Amino acid sequence: MKRQRLKITRREFLIGMTAAGTGFSLGMHLPMAVAKTAVPGDADAPSTPEINAWVVIEPDDTVIIRIARSEMGQGTLTGLAQLVAEELECDWSKVTTEYPTPGQSLARDRAWGSFSTGGSQGIRGSHDYVRKGGAVAREMLIEAAAEAWDVPMEECIAANSIITHKPTGRTTSFGKVAAAASQLVPPFEVELKDPADWKLIGKPVKRLDTVDKLTGKQTFGADLTMPGMLNAAIRQCPTFGGKLESFDATAVNGMPGVRKVVPVEDNAVAVVADTWWQARTALDALPVSWDRGENVQVSSDSISAMLDEGLDAKEAFVGNEAGDVTSGLAGATTTIEAIYGYPYQNHAPMEPMNATALWTPERCEVWCPTQNGEAALEAAAEAADLPANRCEVYKIHLGGGFGRRGAFHDFVRQAVAIAKQMPGTPVKLLWTREEDMQHGHYHPITKAKLTGGLDANGNLTALHMRLSGQSILASVNPNWMQNGVDMFVFQGLLPDGDHAISYSIPNLLVDHAMRNPPVPPGFWRGVNVNQNAVYMECFMDELAHAAGADPLAFRRKLMADHPKSLAVLNAVAEKAGWDTPPPKGVHRGLAVCKAFGSHVAACAEVSVSKTGKLRIQRIVAATDPGYAVNPQQIEAQVEGSFVFGLSALLYGECTIREGGVEQTNFSSYPTMLINEMPKVEVIIMPSGGFWGGIGEPTIAVAAPAVLNAIFAATGKRIRRIPLKHSDLRPA
Amino acid sequence: MIMSAAALLDRNPEPDDADIDANITNICRCGTYNRVRRGIHLAVEIGKRGRSK
Numbered sequence: 001m002k003r004q005r006l007k008i009t010r011r012e013f014l015i016g017m018t019a020a021g022t023g024f025s026l027g028m029h030l031p032m033a034v035a036k037t038a039v040p041g042d043a044d045a046p047s048t049p050e051i052n053a054w055v056v057i058e059p060d061d062t063v064i065i066r067i068a069r070s071e072m073g074q075g076t077l078t079g080l081a082q083l084v085a086e087e088l089e090c091d092w093s094k095v096t097t098e099y100p101t102p103g104q105s106l107a108r109d110r111a112w113g114s115f116s117t118g119g120s121q122g123i124r125g126s127h128d129y130v131r132k133g134g135a136v137a138r139e140m141l142i143e144a145a146a147e148a149w150d151v152p153m154e155e156c157i158a159a160n161s162i163i164t165h166k167p168t169g170r171t172t173s174f175g176k177v178a179a180a181a182s183q184l185v186p187p188f189e190v191e192l193k194d195p196a197d198w199k200l201i202g203k204p205v206k207r208l209d210t211v212d213k214l215t216g217k218q219t220f221g222a223d224l225t226m227p228g229m230l231n232a233a234i235r236q237c238p239t240f241g242g243k244l245e246s247f248d249a250t251a252v253n254g255m256p257g258v259r260k261v262v263p264v265e266d267n268a269v270a271v272v273a274d275t276w277w278q279a280r281t282a283l284d285a286l287p288v289s290w291d292r293g294e295n296v297q298v299s300s301d302s303i304s305a306m307l308d309e310g311l312d313a314k315e316a317f318v319g320n321e322a323g324d325v326t327s328g329l330a331g332a333t334t335t336i337e338a339i340y341g342y343p344y345q346n347h348a349p350m351e352p353m354n355a356t357a358l359w360t361p362e363r364c365e366v367w368c369p370t371q372n373g374e375a376a377l378e379a380a381a382e383a384a385d386l387p388a389n390r391c392e393v394y395k396i397h398l399g400g401g402f403g404r405r406g407a408f409h410d411f412v413r414q415a416v417a418i419a420k421q422m423p424g425t426p427v428k429l430l431w432t433r434e435e436d437m438q439h440g441h442y443h444p445i446t447k448a449k450l451t452g453g454l455d456a457n458g459n460l461t462a463l464h465m466r467l468s469g470q471s472i473l474a475s476v477n478p479n480w481m482q483n484g485v486d487m488f489v490f491q492g493l494l495p496d497g498d499h500a501i502s503y504s505i506p507n508l509l510v511d512h513a514m515r516n517p518p519v520p521p522g523f524w525r526g527v528n529v530n531q532n533a534v535y536m537e538c539f540m541d542e543l544a545h546a547a548g549a550d551p552l553a554f555r556r557k558l559m560a561d562h563p564k565s566l567a568v569l570n571a572v573a574e575k576a577g578w579d580t581p582p583p584k585g586v587h588r589g590l591a592v593c594k595a596f597g598s599h600v601a602a603c604a605e606v607s608v609s610k611t612g613k614l615r616i617q618r619i620v621a622a623t624d625p626g627y628a629v630n631p632q633q634i635e636a637q638v639e640g641s642f643v644f645g646l647s648a649l650l651y652g653e654c655t656i657r658e659g660g661v662e663q664t665n666f667s668s669y670p671t672m673l674i675n676e677m678p679k680v681e682v683i684i685m686p687s688g689g690f691w692g693g694i695g696e697p698t699i700a701v702a703a704p705a706v707l708n709a710i711f712a713a714t715g716k717r718i719r720r721i722p723l724k725h726s727d728l729r730p731a
Numbered sequence: 732m733i734m735s736a737a738a739l740l741d742r743n744p745e746p747d748d749a750d751i752d753a754n755i756t757n758i759c760r761c762g763t764y765n766r767v768r769r770g771i772h773l774a775v776e777i778g779k780r781g782r783s784k
Binding site: 073074214222348349350400402636639640641642643644647666671673674675677679 | 734742751753755756757758759760761762763764765766767768
């Protein structure tokens with residue numbers, strides 16, 4: 001084995017550790033025990049040298065794997081640890097994990113790559129470099145053992161945390177050589193294993209974070225406490241874009257526990273008190289006046305009219321075009337048209353937004369659940385008015401994220417803005433559920449007008465899908481747009497790539513009339529495939545019906561050039577028994593989509609009673625993510641995707657009145673419960689050769705599969721979501 | 732959710748699916764419902780095994 005060496009010193013590799021090991025930093029190896037150890041001033045220096053950025057091995061053989069992406073229930077912590085451990089050749093039972101801090105990342109030139117945990121990127125965005133991190137550490141451990149034995153390292157192998165010198169059978173453990181290994185210069189190049197040789201990747205190992213969550217040991221941001229900490233409750237202007245005008249602190253200053261009433265940025269006010277309930281109670285009693293601004297005129301009706309205009313507007317951005325849709329439609333034997341709509345949705349994670357901040361003129365520290373530690377650090381530094389290298393963020397596992405805690409760190413900015421007015425005192429800001437419902441960054445609102453043309457043989461020859469509605473990027477990441485076009489709007493409908501359309505249609509036009517109401521949009525788990533798959537898959541069913549064709553057979557004819565999408569569709573059809581009649585009173589619907597790099601399909605079985613009561617009985621779902629790192633975790637994500645997608649379909653809608661969201665809590669923004677949960681059968685069919693996402697793709701097929709099954713049951717096409725608006729009594 | 736499941740098992744040591752539907756009314760946004768259901772049934776099984784020792 002010939003190896004090239006990277007000419008850098010060990011000191012350069014370690015430099016970040018010392019930079020981060022000062023001040024109020026948490027124990028490097030205990031970031032998960034935040035509440036117990038995060039005592040300001042209680043510095044806890046790292047005790048064991050690392051092998052490399054990814055791996056620390058204790059003398060007792062404990063393996064600490066550093067994970068930059070955030071754990072929010074989706075299991076990425078375990079999946080990423082599996083990838084590192086696969087190459088490291090360590091004993092899986094000895095593996096624990098820790099988060100490197102964003103401050104360490106800054107000091108070490110982003111040694112761990114991106115911290116962003118969204119877009120189903122956890123594994124598919126970092127599989128290469130995290131596996132290399134494990135492989136490099138393994139090589140260094142082997143080299144340390146070989147040097148100790150004075151034998152060529154090529155004669156040594158590592159497995160299960162044991163290094164063996166093959167010719168003599170001598171063995172040593174990772175823990176015994178870790179200190180020596182940490183002094184070596186890392187190899188410049190490492191070869192990754194062939195997938196055929198994987199031992200840990202692909203295994204349904206148990207999650208590393210379950211026990212602490214089950215026993216209640218896990219501390220979430222909302223539970224965080226530290227000595228001297230005060231609590232803050234916040235109220236933001238009920239109208240989007242509105243400002244704080246004034247408040248009368250004297251009315252609440254004498255209330256129990258109240259320490260201070262403070263303005264927060266230009267649109268909110270917070271009460272800081274000994275306990276959160278005291279803060280909230282005083283906030284309820286606080287006289288506040290708002291400058292609500294011009295958006296007070298905005299309502300769901302005005303937004304709907306804005307989108308309706310876009311459906312027929314002359315100007316639109318093109319997302320996918322083939323052939324000539326105008327002549328294709330003109331030459332069709334039959335044309336049909338339909339208009340669909342998808343409303344605003346809120347992320348509504350169970351744990352409302354929160355962050356704890358400690359500010360001094362010299363330094364600012366924040367403890368928070370975040371999907372993007374680097375972005376949280378940037379937000380903290382900006383709000384603290386300090387350089388980023390004098391700030392730090394300690395990540396805490398999330399009580400749900402769904403996109404709310406990734407691109408937006410309003411809660412971090414606010415916590416710092418409050419703490420800045422209480423120098424030297426840690427302050428925990430916790431939003432009420434009502435603030436969380438009314439100050440989200442919502443799944444964007446869109447409508448679609450679809451026009452399809454069939455020839456005399458019932459073949460789909462032309463399709464025009466006009467999308468009208470809100471762009472996320474225009475509001476959130478304008479720099480990601482291309483010449484004013486938001487290509488994310490076309491997720492699931494694009495000519496190729498991770499979000500390619502699953503059909504070949506000779507004359508096709510998908511275009512977007514961008515209409516941006518003043519309601520802040522955001523990336524909501526699944527993002528734009530949620531509505532695009534409803535539009536495409538439900539209309540595909542309408543076209544099949546118009547052609548007098550079976551919905552499966554009709555789709556198959558258009559999918560010859562999309563074999564992987566066809567394979568997942570065929571898999572659900574076969575397992576659901578599409579070719580045999582369903583039980584009496586049960587009806588089936590199909591949907592297929594490519595999203596976040598994975599191919600997904602679902603077959604739903606529903607029944608609808610004479611009184612219109614829907615029962616979603618059974619879902620068969622198939623996923624081809626290329627490689628399946630942890631099958632039981634994939635199964636959990638696919639199952640959970642139906643709860644998220646079907647909750648949106650059944651109930652999810654944020655309506656706008658006087659420029660604000662009307663819904664206030666789960667009473668007005670319901671989620672499906674256990675008694676509505678269908679049986680979910682998951683088919684995982686990794687075809688290899690690519691890395692697709694898991695957390696989001698399946699949400700796209702949940703709603704259209706059920707809507708198509710409802711049509712089969714009732715003869716009714718439901719084109720408005722959520723279903724709570726529709727009378728499902730059979731026609 | 733875990734506390735609801737524990738409370739249900741205290742009252743009803745062998746709940747069926749209908750009992751679970753009626754008694755577990757907690758919201759889960761991540762969508763663990765089917766796993767919670769399986770977990771409750773598993774807890775009953777483990778409890779029985781423990782008693783028969």
